[in-house]
Amino acid sequence: MSRRTSPVIPGFGLTLGYSISYLALIVLIPLGAMLLFSLQLSAEQWWRLLGNRQLQFSLQLSFGTALAAALLNGILGTIIAWVLVRYSFPGRRIIDAMVDMPFALPTAVAGIALTALYAPNGLLGSLLPVKIAYTPLGITLALVFVTLPFVVRTLQPVLADIPREVEEAAACLGARPLQVFRHVLLPSLLPAWLTGFALAFARGVGEYGSVVFIAGNIPLQTEILPLLIVAKLDQYDYPGATAIGVIMLLVSFILLLLINLLQRRIQPPI
Numbered sequence: 001m002s003r004r005t006s007p008v009i010p011g012f013g014l015t016l017g018y019s020i021s022y023l024a025l026i027v028l029i030p031l032g033a034m035l036l037f038s039l040q041l042s043a044e045q046w047w048r049l050l051g052n053r054q055l056q057f058s059l060q061l062s063f064g065t066a067l068a069a070a071l072l073n074g075i076l077g078t079i080i081a082w083v084l085v086r087y088s089f090p091g092r093r094i095i096d097a098m099v100d101m102p103f104a105l106p107t108a109v110a111g112i113a114l115t116a117l118y119a120p121n122g123l124l125g126s127l128l129p130v131k132i133a134y135t136p137l138g139i140t141l142a143l144v145f146v147t148l149p150f151v152v153r154t155l156q157p158v159l160a161d162i163p164r165e166v167e168e169a170a171a172c173l174g175a176r177p178l179q180v181f182r183h184v185l186l187p188s189l190l191p192a193w194l195t196g197f198a199l200a201f202a203r204g205v206g207e208y209g210s211v212v213f214i215a216g217n218i219p220l221q222t223e224i225l226p227l228l229i230v231a232k233l234d235q236y237d238y239p240g241a242t243a244i245g246v247i248m249l250l251v252s253f254i255l256l257l258l259i260n261l262l263q264r265r266i267q268p269p270i
Helices: 012-038 043-050 053-086 092-098 107-118 136-161 164-172 177-205 209-215 225-234 238-266
Strands: none
Touching: 012 238, 043 238, 053 092, 053 136, 053 177, 053 225, 053 238, 107 136, 107 209, 136 177, 136 209, 164 177, 177 238, 209 225, 225 238
8 A cells, every 4th residue: 555645745754753753752751751750669659559548539530520521521512513513593603612712711710710600609509409519520510611622623523524415315215313313423423522532531630720629629529630649749759749640641541542442443434
């Protein structure tokens, strides 16, 4: 199979060299340095760290809430992307611009605003029968706010490229709306949906600014992994903080690798 050539960008060897060098400087070298720095811990210290109940709970909380937020945004983001692409209505451009607000807004400001709204004495928290702030539900809400654009912006161009004539043809042949979605839309949307889900999940795992305020940071209740890292840094325990970062890195890498393998498996042939 011959390699594709581009008349605009320089040759394959030069562009590949630039790509590898850039990735090495920006990604591989910092991550490698973090792995090497964590090796300052002895095997006994690693075992004690992995067996720490506080770390185990924070690991479960961070990944669990990130997964829940990514799944929720996978549903809500798909609906929002569908409405923005398939319908024209007054205020559509405003709503489309509002999707990007979590990108522009500092995460700490978002966390303070959500806490002020959903605290027990807040504007909405005082009216709701369920406590949101200072609970895992509040953490999930903050992550939903931060990660929504990843799903919407990933799905929008894919939806725009699906011709409506294909759906109309399926409907004319007697397919029901659910069958049209399952056999016509879903095969094209699923790879992009998994990409948006993976981006939202990865962003949610490492989120700190918007979560630290609404979480309340209660040990064994609402304490997230990034907060443990900051606590280790405040105690000048740099190897311990790096070790927690390595654990997050390894778990995230395994989960994202599985998502990418699933995405490649269901990718329709070109």
